[in-house]
Amino acid sequence: MVEILIAEHAGFCFGVKRAVKLAEESLKEAKSRIFTLGPIIHNPQEVNRLKNLGVYPSNGEDFKEGDTVIIRSHGIPPEKEEELKKKGLNVIDATCPYVKAVHEAVCKLTEEGYFVVLVGEKNHPEVIGTLGYLRACNGKGIVVETLDDIKEALKYEKVGIVAQTTQNEQFFKEVVGEIALWVKEVKVINTICNATSLRQESVKKLASQVDVMIIIGGKNSGNTRRLYHISKELNPKTYHIETAEELEPEWFANVKRVGISAGASTPDWIIEEVKNRIKEICSGQLVS
Amino acid sequence: MVEILIAEHAGFCFGVKRAVKLAEESLKEAKSRIFTLGPIIHNPQEVNRLKNLGVYPSNGEDFKEGDTVIIRSHGIPPEKEEELKKKGLNVIDATCPYVKAVHEAVCKLTEEGYFVVLVGEKNHPEVIGTLGYLRACNGKGIVVETLDDIKEALKYEKVGIVAQTTQNEQFFKEVVGEIALWVKEVKVINTICNATSLRQESVKKLASQVDVMIIIGGKNSGNTRRLYHISKELNPKTYHIETAEELEPEWFANVKRVGISAGASTPDWIIEEVKNRIKEICSGQLVS
Numbered sequence: 207m208v209e210i211l212i213a214e215h216a217g218f219c220f221g222v223k224r225a226v227k228l229a230e231e232s233l234k235e236a237k238s239r240i241f242t243l244g245p246i247i248h249n250p251q252e253v254n255r256l257k258n259l260g261v262y263p264s265n266g267e268d269f270k271e272g273d274t275v276i277i278r279s280h281g282i283p284p285e286k287e288e289e290l291k292k293k294g295l296n297v298i299d300a301t302c303p304y305v306k307a308v309h310e311a312v313c314k315l316t317e318e319g320y321f322v323v324l325v326g327e328k329n330h331p332e333v334i335g336t337l338g339y340l341r342a343c344n345g346k347g348i349v350v351e352t353l354d355d356i357k358e359a360l361k362y363e364k365v366g367i368v369a370q371t372t373q374n375e376q377f378f379k380e381v382v383g384e385i386a387l388w389v390k391e392v393k394v395i396n397t398i399c400n401a402t403s404l405r406q407e408s409v410k411k412l413a414s415q416v417d418v419m420i421i422i423g424g425k426n427s428g429n430t431r432r433l434y435h436i437s438k439e440l441n442p443k444t445y446h447i448e449t450a451e452e453l454e455p456e457w458f459a460n461v462k463r464v465g466i467s468a469g470a471s472t473p474d475w476i477i478e479e480v481k482n483r484i485k486e487i488c489s490g491q492l493v494s
Numbered sequence: 495m496v497e498i499l500i501a502e503h504a505g506f507c508f509g510v511k512r513a514v515k516l517a518e519e520s521l522k523e524a525k526s527r528i529f530t531l532g533p534i535i536h537n538p539q540e541v542n543r544l545k546n547l548g549v550y551p552s553n554g555e556d557f558k559e560g561d562t563v564i565i566r567s568h569g570i571p572p573e574k575e576e577e578l579k580k581k582g583l584n585v586i587d588a589t590c591p592y593v594k595a596v597h598e599a600v601c602k603l604t605e606e607g608y609f610v611v612l613v614g615e616k617n618h619p620e621v622i623g624t625l626g627y628l629r630a631c632n633g634k635g636i637v638v639e640t641l642d643d644i645k646e647a648l649k650y651e652k653v654g655i656v657a658q659t660t661q662n663e664q665f666f667k668e669v670v671g672e673i674a675l676w677v678k679e680v681k682v683i684n685t686i687c688n689a690t691s692l693r694q695e696s697v698k699k700l701a702s703q704v705d706v707m708i709i710i711g712g713k714n715s716g717n718t719r720r721l722y723h724i725s726k727e728l729n730p731k732t733y734h735i736e737t738a739e740e741l742e743p744e745w746f747a748n749v750k751r752v753g754i755s756a757g758a759s760t761p762d763w764i765i766e767e768v769k770n771r772i773k774e775i776c777s778g779q780l781v782s
């Protein structure tokens with residue numbers, strides 16, 4: 207029998223898994239139409255699956271009193287949430303707890319007298335949400351996307367630094383170091399989520415223990431390609447697929463152990479499909 | 495007439511100037527022998543000048559009750575100061591206020607629950623003094639001299655970072671960035687003194703405004719050589735000397751404006767000697 211091992215951390219991060227689960231649970235009690243404010247994840251298959259169950263992505267234009275609205279894992283500004291509630295909508299907050307921690311951090315830093323630097327992408331929904339919380343607690347601050355952006359912060363004596371949860375670590379490090387040089391007092395609350403690095407670490411552990419590694423995820427997904435390259439270096443028999451249909455039986459000839467990992471936008475059920483397809487392929491083969 | 499301009503920041507830093515002044519003032523009220531605990535500055539001429547006035551460098555072995563002891567700008571551990579006082583010595587604390595700020599910072603960080611990282615040289619007298627203050631306020635911490643040293647700090651959730659006042663900025667930046675990546679919360683109090691960078695900025699300003707630049711300081715003094723190179727780039731007629739005797743009259747032929755700067759170990763009176771010698775040279779010449 208072939209043994210199939212799934213990497214300890216693979217596919218959806220904790221926050222996205224939780225948001226999808228909340229969406230599914232909302233269906234059980236649904237007496238109204240259910241929407242997510244924006245697509246719940248950057249994966250059309252998963253969005254479609256939820257649509258078929260009765261959870262529709264929306265930009266908010268078609269909301270009516272009594273509808274259920276799910277705030278996705280990125281979070282939204284508090285004034286936006288207030289607006290939804292005022293419209294008589296039933297709001298389910300699926301904001302990732304790690305993102306909530308950023309909202310809390312910017313207000314804690316504000317209370318302690320720090321000017322806030324949020325290292326992240328100016329147009330990212332998570333950043334827009336966090337800036338809303340900063341405004342709501344009367345904080346002052348900026349988003350830093352390039353090193354040039356830090357200038358404004360250098361006017362202040364006390365600067366507090368946080369990051370978008372998916373921030374690149376190398377750039378965060380540079381920003382913190384640079385600001386610490388110019389400013390009297392800096393407080394850093396590292397709010398970067400380790401989902402990406404855990405996923406990579408798990409692939410490293412698994413790749414050398416198996417005969418074949420299968421990496422699932424969009425061919426144009428940066429984080430999936432990175433997993434593929436990490437695995438390929440440790441195990442030349444690494445394959446990158448988007449769906450179970452792409453699995454080739456010859457990859458599994460005389461194979462005893464197969465490892466699977468997946469990029470951040472891959473739901474568990476796609477991982478399961480791949481696992482089952484591999485089992486099928488291998489059960490129809492003679493394993494030495 | 496030749497015009498001689500001295501760089502706004504040149505020679506001794508604020509802390510060393512202050513220590514020398516305190517030593518000179520102690521002479522006025524002296525009813526006892528006066529010592530400095532260690533040489534007051536890394537400049538034999540200045541140490542000799544003070545010795546001739548009656549202030550002797552000492553390692554402490556020859557102290558007797560009633561003697562006056564000056565703590566130099568580097569500072570010392572509080573238990574060491576206590577020991578001096580118990581011996582019945584008259585202690586004059588010439589610790590640089592910027593170094594005192596580091597002592598206060600490590601205790602403030604300790605109170606706030608931070609494990610302390612002091613970026614600096616393990617055997618530097620200033621660092622040894624600061625570690626004494628950290629012990630005295632029951633703080634925990636380490637000195638970080640190479641990036642390898644940070645490992646111990648990564649075990650803690652809250653790390654507070656300060657620096658030896660003469661710390662290299664680039665390394666400080668790297669340490670802060672690296673620790674901020676690995677630790678949940680980091681507070682940085684930048685205790686690096688800007689004397690060195692002010693001295694360099696002043697040379698930059700002056701060099702291009704004068705016909706000739708004279709840089710005074712030890713030929714093997716790193717900070718003096720750096721001043722020389724900065725000036726030389728902006729003004730090819732830059733000369734590096736140790737004393738007034740090295741001045742060559744031909745450097746000042748047809749010269750209207752002369753600029754002077756000096757490294758960190760050069761006392762004002764040596765700068766004055768150079769200035770006066772240049773005046774003498776130029777007054778004996780025809781200026782076009």
